[in-house]
Amino acid sequence: MAYIGIQPAEKFTSFATQEFSTSATTSYTLDHAVANENELALFVNNVRQQPGSGKAYTASGTALTLSAATASTDTMYCVFLGRALQTVTPATNSITAAMVGNDLISGKDALTSSPDDTDEFLISDAGVLKRVDASLVGRGKVLQVVQDTKLDRSEISVSSAGTFVDISGLSVAITPSSTSSKILILAFVNGSQNVQTAGGFFTLKRDSTEIFRGDASSSRQRATGNLASYSNAYINGNTPVFLDSPSSTSELTYKVSVCSDGSNTTVYINRPSSNNDNGGYIAGASSIIAMEIA
Numbered sequence: 001m002a003y004i005g006i007q008p009a010e011k012f013t014s015f016a017t018q019e020f021s022t023s024a025t026t027s028y029t030l031d032h033a034v035a036n037e038n039e040l041a042l043f044v045n046n047v048r049q050q051p052g053s054g055k056a057y058t059a060s061g062t063a064l065t066l067s068a069a070t071a072s073t074d075t076m077y078c079v080f081l082g083r084a085l086q087t088v089t090p091a092t093n094s095i096t097a098a099m100v101g102n103d104l105i106s107g108k109d110a111l112t113s114s115p116d117d118t119d120e121f122l123i124s125d126a127g128v129l130k131r132v133d134a135s136l137v138g139r140g141k142v143l144q145v146v147q148d149t150k151l152d153r154s155e156i157s158v159s160s161a162g163t164f165v166d167i168s169g170l171s172v173a174i175t176p177s178s179t180s181s182k183i184l185i186l187a188f189v190n191g192s193q194n195v196q197t198a199g200g201f202f203t204l205k206r207d208s209t210e211i212f213r214g215d216a217s218s219s220r221q222r223a224t225g226n227l228a229s230y231s232n233a234y235i236n237g238n239t240p241v242f243l244d245s246p247s248s249t250s251e252l253t254y255k256v257s258v259c260s261d262g263s264n265t266t267v268y269i270n271r272p273s274s275n276n277d278n279g280g281y282i283a284g285a286s287s288i289i290a291m292e293i294a
Contacts (some may be wrong), residue, residue, distance in 0.1 A: 016083035026066040028126060032080055033061045040080045044070065067080040070240065075107050083192045143292040146172045151287045153271040156258055162221055164203055164210075164257035169267055171255035172290045183244040184291040185212075185254050188282035190237050191227040194266045194273040201260045202225030204240055210257075221261055237284070243293070 018031045034040055037051035037059040049056035057066050070076060149171040149208035158165055167189070174183060185204060193200040205211040213222045225238045246252055258267045266273075270284040 002013075009152040012132060013084050016080040018078050020078075020081070022070045022074045025070050026069045028064040028066070028076075030062040030064050030078070031057065034059050034082070034276045035082070036060060039080065039082045040064075040290075041081060042076070043072055049237060078094050116138045121255065134166065141294045143177055143294050145289065145291045146174050147287060147289045148172045150270065153283060154269045156267040156269065158258070158260045158267060160260055161261045164201075164205075165267075166205070166257045167202075167286070170269075170286055170288055171253055172288050173251055173253045174290045174292060175251045176246065176292055178294070179247045179249055180294075182254070182293045183246060183254070184293055185242045185244060185288070186239070186291075187241075187256055187286075187288040188237060188239050189225075189256055189286050190270045190282075191258060191286075192268045192272050193227055193260055194268070200260050200265070200267055201225070201240065202240075202256055202257065204229060204242055205255050205257055206244060207253055211244055212240060221259070223259070227258065227267065247275050249259050254288065256286075256288060 001014075016032065016101055020028055030040070040048040040059060042051070042053075042057050042064075044056075051059075052055055055067065057064060059065070064078070148169075148171055151168065152169065154168060156165050156167065170187075170189075176183065187204065189202055191200065191202065201221055203210050203222075203224045208220075212224050214220075217221060224240045224242075227238070244254075260267060270286055272281055274281065
């Protein structure tokens with residue numbers, strides 16, 4: 001049969017019932033209050049009884065009164081004619097966003113979908129479905145972590161002032177899973193140099209690009225930080241931290257490079273400039289960590 005307008009959803013209807021434990025009595029208590037006996041159908045031994053005063057039974061509120069006492073061997077139940085139980089199955093794709101309140105559905109699982117960055121959708125928050133911006137979902141999570149450590153001691157010759165040389169054995173390669181990911185770099189560099197009057201510097205690089213350094217300032221050397229100068233027993237431990245936005249899904253290499261403002265300078269990693277073999281001189285360690293942040 002055709003419909004005018006929206007086709008109604010399927011409806012499965014039944015009526016609330018109550019079974020009684022019978023005994024030699026005429027008085028029983030109903031589970032649901034009724035206005036009178038006409039709101040329920042009573043069956044004794046599967047035979048429907050006639051309602052009304054002077055007939056089989058009367059009812060008011062939760063009191064059911066029979067005109068004749070039942071026996072303990074009788075079976076008796078009633079059907080509440082005014083309490084229809086109905087199950088409605090919504091038609092496919094009939095529920096819209098406007099029909100669902102932001103905080104009205106509790107105890108449900110989060111809705112699943114594949115939104116783009118402009119979509120809004122519902123997600124469970126402590127059992128309550130809430131509408132959220134899809135661009136915010138899953139952000140701030142660490143997707144992967146890579147680390148490299150340098151435990152040996154090495155020397156780096158710097159032939160000219162301001163020329164940065166990569167520290168061998170101190171780099172990490174990471175491939176971001178999305179162009180929107182950020183890369184958090186944490187590096188710990190132990191270093192010194194052999195010229196007391198010259199400054200030693202280090203900088204963070206992504207591949208060959210310096211990514212974390214000070215602004216240009218006249219003739220000053222732009223760098224991330226500085227190393228100890230002419231320190232025999234001690235070396236500087238520097239900990240640069242930087243959140244990079246590479247906008248790439250290609251493999252990236254993060255590393256630390258060093259330089260000096262003096263020509264023909266030697267930079268030492270994980271050791272002081274003097275290399276005496278006694279307990280007053282340190283054998284240090286350096287590391288670099290890269291974390292992909294969604």
